[in-house]
Amino acid sequence: xxxxxxxxxxxxxxxxxxxxxxxxxxxxxxxxxxxxxxxxxxxxxxxxxxxxxxxxxxxxxxxxxxxxxxxxxxxxxxxxxxxxxxxxxxxxxxxxxxxxxxxxxxxxxxxxxxxxxxxxxxxxxxxxxxxxxxxxxxxxxxxxxxxxxxxxxxxxxxxxxxxxxxxxxxxxxxxxxxxxxxxxxxxxxxxxxxxxxxxxxxxxxxxxxxxxxxxxxxxxxxxxxxxxxxxxxxxxxxxxxxxxxxxxxxxxxxxxxxxxxxxxxxxxxxxxxxxxxxxxxxxxxxxxxxxxxxxxxxxxxxxxxxxxxxxxxxxxxxxxxxxxxxxxxxxxxxxxxxxxxxxxxxxxxxxxxxxxxxxxxxxxxxxxxxxxxxxxxxxxxxxxxxxxxxxxxxxxxxxxxxxxxxxxxxxxxxxxxxxxxxxxxxxxxxxxxxxxxxxxxxxxxxxxxxxxxxxxxxxxxxxxxxxxxxxxxxxxxxxxxxxxxxxxxxxxxxxxxxxxxxxxxxxxxxxxxxxxxxxxxxxxxxxxxxxxxxxxxxxxxxxxxxxxxxxxxxxxxxxxxxxxxxxxxxxxxxxxxxxxxx
Numbered sequence: 001x002x003x004x005x006x007x008x009x010x011x012x013x014x015x016x017x018x019x020x021x022x023x024x025x026x027x028x029x030x031x032x033x034x035x036x037x038x039x040x041x042x043x044x045x046x047x048x049x050x051x052x053x054x055x056x057x058x059x060x061x062x063x064x065x066x067x068x069x070x071x072x073x074x075x076x077x078x079x080x081x082x083x084x085x086x087x088x089x090x091x092x093x094x095x096x097x098x099x100x101x102x103x104x105x106x107x108x109x110x111x112x113x114x115x116x117x118x119x120x121x122x123x124x125x126x127x128x129x130x131x132x133x134x135x136x137x138x139x140x141x142x143x144x145x146x147x148x149x150x151x152x153x154x155x156x157x158x159x160x161x162x163x164x165x166x167x168x169x170x171x172x173x174x175x176x177x178x179x180x181x182x183x184x185x186x187x188x189x190x191x192x193x194x195x196x197x198x199x200x201x202x203x204x205x206x207x208x209x210x211x212x213x214x215x216x217x218x219x220x221x222x223x224x225x226x227x228x229x230x231x232x233x234x235x236x237x238x239x240x241x242x243x244x245x246x247x248x249x250x251x252x253x254x255x256x257x258x259x260x261x262x263x264x265x266x267x268x269x270x271x272x273x274x275x276x277x278x279x280x281x282x283x284x285x286x287x288x289x290x291x292x293x294x295x296x297x298x299x300x301x302x303x304x305x306x307x308x309x310x311x312x313x314x315x316x317x318x319x320x321x322x323x324x325x326x327x328x329x330x331x332x333x334x335x336x337x338x339x340x341x342x343x344x345x346x347x348x349x350x351x352x353x354x355x356x357x358x359x360x361x362x363x364x365x366x367x368x369x370x371x372x373x374x375x376x377x378x379x380x381x382x383x384x385x386x387x388x389x390x391x392x393x394x395x396x397x398x399x400x401x402x403x404x405x406x407x408x409x410x411x412x413x414x415x416x417x418x419x420x421x422x423x424x425x426x427x428x429x430x431x432x433x434x435x436x437x438x439x440x441x442x443x444x445x446x447x448x449x450x451x452x453x454x455x456x457x458x459x460x461x462x463x464x465x466x467x468x469x470x471x472x473x474x475x476x477x478x479x480x481x482x483x484x485x486x487x488x489x490x491x492x493x494x495x496x497x498x499x500x501x502x503x504x505x506x507x508x509x510x511x512x513x514x515x516x517x518x519x520x521x522x523x524x525x526x527x528x529x530x531x532x533x534x535x536x537x538x539x540x541x542x543x544x545x546x547x548x549x550x551x552x553x554x555x556x557x558x559x560x561x562x563x564x565x566x567x568x569x570x571x572x573x574x575x576x577x578x579x580x581x582x
Contacts, residue, residue: 016148020138020155027134027159030442031127031168033449036120040495041458041572042488044171048117049073049484050093051103053084056484057092061515062532064476067494070511074117074491076108092484096270098218099173122171129175130168134159136179137397140186141404144193145356153404153434160441161400162314163307166454167393173219174393180216181226182397184209185366188230189359191256192237196358201255210262217266221274224267225373226394231260232369233362240361300378300386304371307392309336311399312437314444316452335440342433343406350405363402370395389454407434458572460492463549466568467493468506470577471545476537478512479549480527487513489549489572507545512536527552534560537580546578 049056054073059065085104086097103125110121137158141151158164167174187209194201216223234256313335315328350360374395378386385391407430447453467475479490490511497506514533518526528551537546537560546562548555554564555576562580569575 019152020135023152023155023159024131024134027131027164028127030160030165030445030449031130032124033446034451035123035127035169037449037451038169038456039459039461040119040171040492041456041460042485042492043457044119044122045074045488045491046093046484047100047103047171047173048107048119048122050088051085051100051107051122052076052117053080053082053088053104055088055092056487059487059513061481061513062530064510064512064536066510067497070491070494071116071498074495076112076115076117080104090273094221094273095173096218096221096273098215099176099220102176103171119171123169126171126173126175127168129179130164133164133175133178133182133397136182137400140182140397140401143186144189144359144401145405147356147408149408150401150404153408154401156434156438157312157400157404157441158397160438160445161311161396162441162444162448162453163311163389163392163396165445165448166310167390169449170390172390174390177216177220177223178393178396180212180219180223181394183212184216184226184230185363185398185401187212188233188366189362191259192234192362193356193358195252195256196237196241198252200251201259206255206259206262209259210266213263214266214269217270220394221270222391222394225370225377227263227267228373229366229370229395229398232372233365236365236369237358237362297379300375300384303387303389304374304392307389308399309333310389310444310454311396312339312403312444313440314447314453316447318455319452335436339403339407339433339437342430343403346406346408346430347402360402360405363398363405367395367398367402370398403437407437455571458489458492459570460489460496460573462570463547463568463573463575464493464496464502464506466575466577467497467509467545467547468502470565471507471547473543473545473579474507475509475545475547476512476540476580477509477547477549478514478529478533480551481513481515482518482526486550493549529555529557537562540580544580546580548576548578550574551576 052074054075054077056073058073059070082101082104085100089095089097089100103122106125107117107121110118110124134155138151138155141147141154145151164175164178167178187205190205191201191209194205213223213227216226238253238256309332313332315331317325317328320328347360347364350357354360374386374392377383444453467477477490477493479486481487481490490513494509494511496502497509512533514530516526516528516530529548534557537544537557546557550573554567555578557564557578557580560580562578565577565579567574567576
């Protein structure tokens with residue numbers, strides 16, 4: 001009898017493990033699908049250059065350079081190390097170094113020595129962390145609620161999340177930070193549950209929580225908003241459960257204070273770098289809001305709602321006709337309303353009847369705190385964070401976990417409900433909703449990988465296509481330069497020209513970083529061709545097709561022998577075409 005029971009348990013465990021492995025495989029397939037379809041953009045070049053331990057400052061300014069010189073920082077060399085990657089990030093950019101140090105170790109396994117870095121490998125690192133989020137979500141669901149239904153649905157939602165696929169296909173640090181957020185939120189729920197049940201926090205939880213919070217801060221500074229939301233949730237739960245005895249109250253508070261002090265220390269480590277970023281850093285100036293005139297104040301709310309919806313579903317909304325965009329928007333909002341109603345109903349059931357309702361309330365407080373923190377920073381500090389979809393990553397796991405809780409509430413019949421027929425009906429309804437939501441996620445993920453949603457913020461491929469179409473003479477591409485952000489934009493054009501379809505098609509191309517130190521006093525004269533650029537144009541020894549990138553207005557280069565042709569605009573680029581004669 002014991003052997004039969006043991007075999008049954010083993011078969012059940014094997015079947016459950018197979019399901020989880022299946023979702024991991026699905027997650028990997030979706031994130032690797034068309035991984036190289038979308039062009040590189042500026043932020044990815046920052047990952048590549050700093051991850052290699054190189055510097056943008058090695059590229060000459062204010063002089064004509066060739067493709068090899070412009071792309072030289074993307075070459076892997078034996079002279080750089082992990083320490084160089086950390087140093088470059090801390091001295092030349094505005095992010096903590098952990099992900100870029102891991103990038104250095106990772107790409108050296110895939111890229112040839114003294115050759116250009118493998119773009120596939122750089123993006124695959126983000127994919128790997130995105131795939132690891134699937135078993136992490138299973139662990140979070142099981143650890144917090146002791147429910148396999150919640151654990152598996154959480155893992156499935158992460159596997160097919162369009163937002164998760166979008167983050168994973170970018171060679172950036174968001175998927176790594178999402179991993180830390182999953183673990184940190186799980187520790188939060190466990191800590192609150194133990195506090196309410198008057199159980200001490202194990203040392204492993206205290207050390208693990210502080211450690212993962214430190215790793216989160218070392219991966220992305222916006223992880224501090226995850227911690228702020230956790231602090232709000234923790235405060236709400238402590239105030240809510242003020243009926244506890246004074247003896248236990250102070251014991252529990254003392255343990256939570258130890259975690260809080262350790263986490264605060266991990267934040268203060270980065271304080272000097274955070275203060276330096278906000279003191280007139282040109283790399284972050286684009287986040288400054290222009291004000292909330294007319295109905296502009298509504299945009300952060302709409303972007304926040306759109307971000308949350310895209311975490312579970314996304315229909316084609318880019319690179320398609322306006323009619324399809326309208327139908328897609330209506331469809332997403334409709335499905336979101338229906339699913340939200342059932343999720344809220346399920347959450348209410350958990351809150352009223354489930355022994356793990358403390359974790360449900362904690363998750364709700366966390367999400368409300370996270371959204372409030374985002375909007376407070378947006379409106380209060382005048383920073384356009386909410387409008388940037390990827391910046392909503394810091395509470396992304398909490399959304400999926402709460403949806404899994406809501407939809408799993410009725411998958412196991414509740415004995416407290418009256419009427420077997422009613423229970424069976426709810427059971428079937430919620431099962432169908434789970435399937436529908438997973439299918440919507442699959443459609444949304446394929447929408448992302450097919451470039452019909454969450455396109456890259458910059459589209460150098462479209463500009464290169466126009467350059468190839470309209471240039472008959474040797475090409476000179478100049479960009480109005482202030483920081484390495486503009487260098488990355490120009491590098492993206494050069495990289496796109498290296499593709500087989502343009503390698504021999506575009507006439508000889510050269511590049512120019514037309515550097516301008518923009519300040520408030522000189523803002524009116526910034527982003528215009530400098531005298532140095534005009535002099536270089538006049539000294540060209542042959543007819544040239546000049547392309548000015550991201551200059552304001554229309555440059556008057558007629559005196560310099562150049563005739564204006566046309567202006568092309570696309571995401572991240574404004575390209576003005578001139579033909580220059582001897």
